[in-house]
Every structure is written in structure tokens, then in C-alpha cells.
Amino acid sequence: MSDRIIAACDGAAKGNPGPAGWAWVIADAEGRPERWEAGPLGRATNNVGELTALQRLLEAVEPGTALQVRMDSQYAMKAVTQWLPNWKRNGWKTAAGKPVANRELVERIDELLGERDVEFRYVPAHREDGDHLNAIADQAASDAAVSQEPAGTAHGATALPVPAPARTAPARTAPARKATAGAAARSGTARTITAKFRGTCPCGQSYAAGEKIAKLGARWGHPDCRPAATPA
Numbered sequence: 105m106s107d108r109i110i111a112a113c114d115g116a117a118k119g120n121p122g123p124a125g126w127a128w129v130i131a132d133a134e135g136r137p138e139r140w141e142a143g144p145l146g147r148a149t150n151n152v153g154e155l156t157a158l159q160r161l162l163e164a165v166e167p168g169t170a171l172q173v174r175m176d177s178q179y180a181m182k183a184v185t186q187w188l189p190n191w192k193r194n195g196w197k198t199a200a201g202k203p204v205a206n207r208e209l210v211e212r213i214d215e216l217l218g219e220r221d222v223e224f225r226y227v228p229a230h231r232e233d234g235d236h237l238n239a240i241a242d243q244a245a246s247d248a249a250v251s252q253e254p255a256g257t258a259h260g261a262t263a264l265p266v267p268a269p270a271r272t273a274p275a276r277t278a279p280a281r282k283a284t285a286g287a288a289a290r291s292g293t294a295r296t297i298t299a300k301f302r303g304t305c306p307c308g309q310s311y312a313a314g315e316k317i318a319k320l321g322a323r324w325g326h327p328d329c330r331p332a333a334t335p336a
Contacts, residue, residue, distance in 0.1 A: 112237035115153020124148035125248025128161035141256030176229035239267035
């Protein structure tokens with residue numbers, strides 16, 4: 105068994121930029137979530153949320169710690185493992201000659217990485233078979249972005265954030281499948297779009313980024329929930 109501490113971190117922004125948050129979760133020696141923390145960022149981009157989550161995670165472990173960090177942000181991982189050396193050599197300019205975005209965060213992470221033995225592992229986001237720690241961090245960051253309140257074990261939380269379960273759309277009846285575009289318009293059925301961010305349907309269940317959603321009154325949600333969510 106590896107002596108590395110296993111952890112995950114994630115950031116979220118509702119609108120990118122928009123209300124943002126960050127979160128991390130650390131597992132015990134058996135790989136079970138042990139402690140976590142999340143916090144608000146006001147209005148920020150998703151990239152700021154991802155980098156801040158990594159910074160706060162590294163600050164939460166002692167110098168000299170051997171750590172495996174699981175992330176679903178390729179930007180944040182590449183920024184501090186691949187692009188950083190060239191940025192420093194180029195006077196904090198990109199290959200295109202532009203100032204490096206989020207430089208202060210990247211510099212702070214670079215400093216923290218110099219004092220810790222960190223192994224990065226990319227994990228895909230929003231997958232039924234995805235990494236459980238990352239799913240918890242994702243939910244905690246999303247919750248912090250919405251509430252704009254700090255949370256976690258250090259703040260007295262006794263339970264872990266519960267990642268939204270994958271939702272299977274209920275089967276439609278044959279008449280509904282055969283409805284024409286004109287009939288749909290007459291019935292008030294809204295057109296669907298692909299969700300850019302995780303959210304909550306008026307029915308109370310969550311929808312994931314990448315899932316089809318429709319306008320349900322003043323909110324967005326599962327297309328099949330329209331009759332129940334919006335009175336006739």
C-alpha cells in the first residue's frame with residue numbers, strides 16, 4: 105500500500121465567471137473520506153476555483169507530505185506541472201507573449217509544491233464510474249459557489265457532501281415520442297439545451313453538466329418533469 109495521502113480537489117463557477125467556490129477532501133489510510141473543506145470565492149472563473157482548491161489542499165497538509173491529488177481540471181494540472189517552467193523562463197508570459205492568467209495563484213502553488221511530494225492524477229468528472237473523492241469535492245465546491253458560505257469538518261460539519269446520483273430519464277410513452285414539433289409548441293413543451301453546469305430541477309433531483317434540460321417556468325430542469333413542475 106502506498107504511503108501517500110489520497111486527496112481530491114475541485115472548483116466551481118456558476119456562469120464562468122459567476123458565483124464560485126472551491127473544495128478539497130482527504131481520505132484516511134483505507135481510502136475513506138476523512139476530512140474536507142470548502143469555501144466561497146465571490147464572483148470568479150472556474151479556473152480560479154480549480155487553482156484555489158489545489159492551493160487550499162496543499163496548505164492543509166504539512167510540508168514533506170507525500171500526496172496524491174486527484175483532479176478533473178486538466179487546465180489546473182497542466183498549469184502547475186507542464187506550463188509553469190516555461191512561464192517562469194519567459195518572465196511570466198505565455199508562448200503568445202501574453203501575461204499568464206492567475207499568476208499569483210500559480211506562484212503560490214509552485215511554492216507549496218516545492219515543499220511537498222505531490223503526484224497528480226487526472227480523473228474524469230461527472231461519471232457514474234468516476235472517482236468518489238473527486239465527486240465529493242465537486243459537490244462541495246458547487247454547494248459553496250451557490251451558498252457563498254464556508255463549510256467542512258473544521259467548520260463543524262458532521263457529514264460529507266453527497267454527490268448527486270446519476271439520473272436515468274424515465275421512458276416516454278409512444279404518443280409522446282411521436283409528437284410533432286407543432287404539437288410540442290402548442291402544448292408549451294420547451295426546447296432542450298445541453299446543461300453547462302450541474303443544477304437542481306424543480307422536481308428536487310439534480311441534473312449533471314452535459315445533460316439535456318428545458319426551461320420549466322422560471323428555472324431549468326429535466327424535460328420530462330415539465331408537467332409536474334409547471335401547472336397547466
